[in-house]
Amino acid sequence: MTATSSPGTSRADVAVIGGSGFYSFFDEGAAEVTIDTPYGAPSAPITVGDVEGRRVAFLPRHGAQHEFAPHTIPYRANLWALRMLGVRRVFAPCAAGSLTTDLGPGAMVVPDQLVDRTSGRTQTFFDGGGVHVQFADPYCADLRKAASRPGTVEDGVLVVVEGPRFSTRAESAWFARQGWTLVNMTGHPEAVLARELEMCYATIALVTDLDAGIEAGTGVRAVDVFAEFQRNLESLKTLVRSAIAAAPEGPCEACRVHEGVTLPIELP
């Protein structure tokens, strides 16, 4: 990182919301942008620079020092700040537990569906007015295609739990019985807030563990999750880099959901 700059001079069209390992992602000359939003400050200053010929904004979801737990992440500020920079496409790499023995640690999955099991998180920008956003398909099909590469699993159901505790064995077994594929704590409300701001959004999940329901032994431990994530970080970064290069430019009709609707707030 070489400089700081103001939101007015830094623009980006693609964003990555991920772990702090992505700081090393940029070509020379990336700059840090400090932004405030009507919803407070985002998790950290945003780094803007060039990746694969695209202008990319990177935001560490948990903060620069990993100071935010999944349930305290300022999700609304994060998405709003990215949109203020001009971002219309968001890739969201994350760690996830697997609910099936078909997917072991190290597998990379681009989910096509989401189940929200969080509670108490604010999951809308629209506190007034009759705005009900389309969310049947929570992820942008174009971005999912851009993130799908040989070796990645091209669909799956991500169930997002409140955390910060891991699931009990009974919860995990129940999720697996529903046919759901992965479990994590940060995939929502990020996805719906992106949709409300008409930003294309896709998750790229790295499996770090077999969740409690299918694991014999002690259950999931945070130390093992972090270690497995670090082990696969370079592969994940390579995948995100190729996804950025393949991300379409120009408007995405499927993620433009407010056509003809008068919104109670003005989007940035």
Ligand SMILES: [Zn+2]
């Ligand atoms: Zn889209």
